[in-house]
Amino acid sequence: MFRSAVSPVLSIAKRSYSNVAPCIKLFIDGQFVDSKTTEWIDLYDPATNELVTKVPKSTQKEMEDAVESNKKAYETWSQTSVLTRQQLMLKLQAVIRRDMKKIAQNITKEQGKTLADAEGDVVRGLQVVEHACSAGTLLQGESLQNISRDMDVVSYKLPLGVTAGICPFNFPAMIPLWMFPMSLVAGNTMLIKPSEKDPGATIMLMELLNEVGCPPGVVNVIHGAHDAVNFICDHPSIRAISFVGSDQAGKYIYERGAKHGKRVQSNMGAKNHCIVMPDANKETAINQVLGAAFGAAGQRCMALSVAIMVGEAQKWIPDMVKSAQSLKVNAGHEPGTDLGPVISKESKERIHRLIASGIEQGAKCPLDGRGIKVEKYPNGNFVGPTILADVQPTHECYKEEIFGPVLCVMNADTLEDAIAIINKNPYGNGTAIFTTSGSSAR
Ligand code: NAD
Numbered sequence: 001m002f003r004s005a006v007s008p009v010l011s012i013a014k015r016s017y018s019n020v021a022p023c024i025k026l027f028i029d030g031q032f033v034d035s036k037t038t039e040w041i042d043l044y045d046p047a048t049n050e051l052v053t054k055v056p057k058s059t060q061k062e063m064e065d066a067v068e069s070n071k072k073a074y075e076t077w078s079q080t081s082v083l084t085r086q087q088l089m090l091k092l093q094a095v096i097r098r099d100m101k102k103i104a105q106n107i108t109k110e111q112g113k114t115l116a117d118a119e120g121d122v123v124r125g126l127q128v129v130e131h132a133c134s135a136g137t138l139l140q141g142e143s144l145q146n147i148s149r150d151m152d153v154v155s156y157k158l159p160l161g162v163t164a165g166i167c168p169f170n171f172p173a174m175i176p177l178w179m180f181p182m183s184l185v186a187g188n189t190m191l192i193k194p195s196e197k198d199p200g201a202t203i204m205l206m207e208l209l210n211e212v213g214c215p216p217g218v219v220n221v222i223h224g225a226h227d228a229v230n231f232i233c234d235h236p237s238i239r240a241i242s243f244v245g246s247d248q249a250g251k252y253i254y255e256r257g258a259k260h261g262k263r264v265q266s267n268m269g270a271k272n273h274c275i276v277m278p279d280a281n282k283e284t285a286i287n288q289v290l291g292a293a294f295g296a297a298g299q300r301c302m303a304l305s306v307a308i309m310v311g312e313a314q315k316w317i318p319d320m321v322k323s324a325q326s327l328k329v330n331a332g333h334e335p336g337t338d339l340g341p342v343i344s345k346e347s348k349e350r351i352h353r354l355i356a357s358g359i360e361q362g363a364k365c366p367l368d369g370r371g372i373k374v375e376k377y378p379n380g381n382f383v384g385p386t387i388l389a390d391v392q393p394t395h396e397c398y399k400e401e402i403f404g405p406v407l408c409v410m411n412a413d414t415l416e417d418a419i420a421i422i423n424k425n426p427y428g429n430g431t432a433i434f435t436t437s438g439s440s441a442r
Helices: 060-077 082-098 100-111 115-132 174-185 200-211 226-234 247-259 282-298 311-325 345-360 415-424
Strands: 015-017 022-024 026-028 031-033 040-044 051-056 142-148 151-155 162-166 189-193 219-221 238-244 263-267 272-276 304-310 364-367 386-389 406-412 431-434
Touching (some): 051 100, 060 162, 060 226, 082 200, 100 115, 115 174, 162 174, 162 226, 174 189, 174 200, 189 226, 226 238, 226 247, 238 247, 247 263, 272 282, 272 415, 282 304, 282 311, 282 431, 304 311, 304 415, 311 364, 311 386, 311 406, 345 364, 345 386, 406 415
Parallel strands (some): 022 051, 162 238, 189 219, 238 263, 272 304, 272 431, 304 406
Antiparallel strands (some): 015 022, 040 051
């Protein structure tokens, strides 16, 4: 029942229907609005490639209307007390918690990740709403008495105005929830452009904002791709942009937004490394490396995509392969699934290309997930867990973010050599070490 062609998880009232597929709505001034656009983006279930919904490319007028609504709402919202904003967050966290499973089902349908991962997606966002409930202390300024004779200095944290959030596809609930709760609680209003690949969770969060009494225009949602992004970067009334996504888009948005005098934060791509020391607990290390490499089909900015095996730990690769082979690849809503599909056919092709280039450039491939067949879902974008061994820093599969279930394994003789490899890589976001030695860990 969960996999019917028309998504049952978004409430029908919030979608319009053509005879082809439901269309996702815009959210402007507290209303769910049908777009008047003639340009649509088809959104397919990654497990079946059946059409789930159509996403409008918002028209110029719709985007203008949204910012006008944000501007108007800012006049009163910025004057509300901190405690009023905090109350809104307290109510919001309760309804998100109540609807967690419903939102997670929508995420699995549109994005493909397992239901457990989808719930984690909502939980991580919920934690930011909970954090925003401490507005009373978060928004405190500073003061210094007598900086000079008879002179004190005080600083206040004041709202900026209309802000905007541009989101990626991989955490459709968590990332909008990184953005609008903090912006709102600080007295700003926000325009959100969710990923065109899975905007459903954002729209469900807007239903919840309405339910808890958020005034119209405090948050608005437009849909689209590059044109909507350019609109946000250029609009003179938008004062700040929060972006999460790939390097390519992030650098572009940073430059274009900054050129228009905006504050821009760009959180971009990653290549997370870990070091596996020979004194680590072998079973724990293997389980944790594989969970972090292949969870959410590797489509996490914190996915562990490179493991550097030090000394004797290099002998563990066959056991690592054996454990990875036991991971279950299936549609995200099927019980017992470890890895769901990747987001799109294009993404699957890109991942295949990077695996092939690794092999061509000299890496070994003791586990190749390219040929995986998932019997019940023959049309899904599935890639099985893949391990590339003997990877070198010059390989394309090492230099690029793969963003799929591919673990690059490298070798180093010593901890120092392994750290040197990591420090030469231009990417973040994080690193890990598996060891039982306190000094190695430090
Ligand atoms: P993406 O960059 O393709 O898309 C992100 C947003 O930018 C979307 O809303 C999209 O419409 C827009 N966009 C895409 N290309 C654009 C372009 N050329 N010009 C203007 N706008 C553009 O990213 P994605 O594929 O949706 O998400 C995956 C990426 O996000 C990965 O690189 C991942 O590491 C990164 N990510 C980073 C973090 C972090 O905290 N650093 C967190 C999550 C995801």
